[in-house]
Amino acid sequence: MADQKSAAKVSRAEIVAETRSWIGTPYRHQASLKGAGADCLGLIRGVYRVFYGPEKQPITPYSPNWAEETGQETLRDAARRHLVEIDAAPLREGELLKEGDVILIRVKDRGPAKHAAIVSGPDAIIHAYDRHAVAANALPAAWRRRIAYAFQFPGVMD
Numbered sequence: 001m002a003d004q005k006s007a008a009k010v011s012r013a014e015i016v017a018e019t020r021s022w023i024g025t026p027y028r029h030q031a032s033l034k035g036a037g038a039d040c041l042g043l044i045r046g047v048y049r050v051f052y053g054p055e056k057q058p059i060t061p062y063s064p065n066w067a068e069e070t071g072q073e074t075l076r077d078a079a080r081r082h083l084v085e086i087d088a089a090p091l092r093e094g095e096l097l098k099e100g101d102v103i104l105i106r107v108k109d110r111g112p113a114k115h116a117a118i119v120s121g122p123d124a125i126i127h128a129y130d131r132h133a134v135a136a137n138a139l140p141a142a143w144r145r146r147i148a149y150a151f152q153f154p155g156v157m158d
Contacts, residue, residue, distance in 0.1 A: 009155045010051045015100035018050050019043070019118045019126045025134040029064055040116040040128045041075070044102055047118065048082065051153065056082075064130070073112050075104055076149050083151035091147050096122040097139070100156060104149040113148035
């Protein structure tokens with residue numbers, strides 16, 4: 001577990017409010033700057049920085065198809081270093097999502113988790129994806145079935 005995990009206390013409402021403030025930020029691969037550009041990882045990183053300060057490790061460059069190239073669970077491994085893992089199985093099976101949680105989704109059924117989103121309601125997410133600005137959307141059933149991992153930000157107060 002990362003040292004920051006016990007440092008800050010944050011409410012789910014604060015996380016969602018900050019995430020909503022990113023809506024409309026253009027999609028930019030590898031970016032993480034509200035209003036200027038973000039990809040799905042950049043959105044998570046940007047929200048994280050608001051509550052926990054500067055990132056503790058540099059982000060190495062990655063290609064748009066990094067997951068297909070390596071086949072490794074790189075996104076999951078990074079999330080485990082900075083967030084608190086929760087059981088994703090009930091979420092796949094229809095349990096209501098909790099606002100402020102982070103979900104990692106498999107784009108392909110058997111591929112590594114490649115997409116990240118922040119939950120904004122029981123069946124809603126905020127995320128960034130190629131050719132679209134950061135947006136709030138309903139979580140489609142097909143994506144729900146592909147939730148591979150789920151996390152909380154450190155110090156989340158229910």
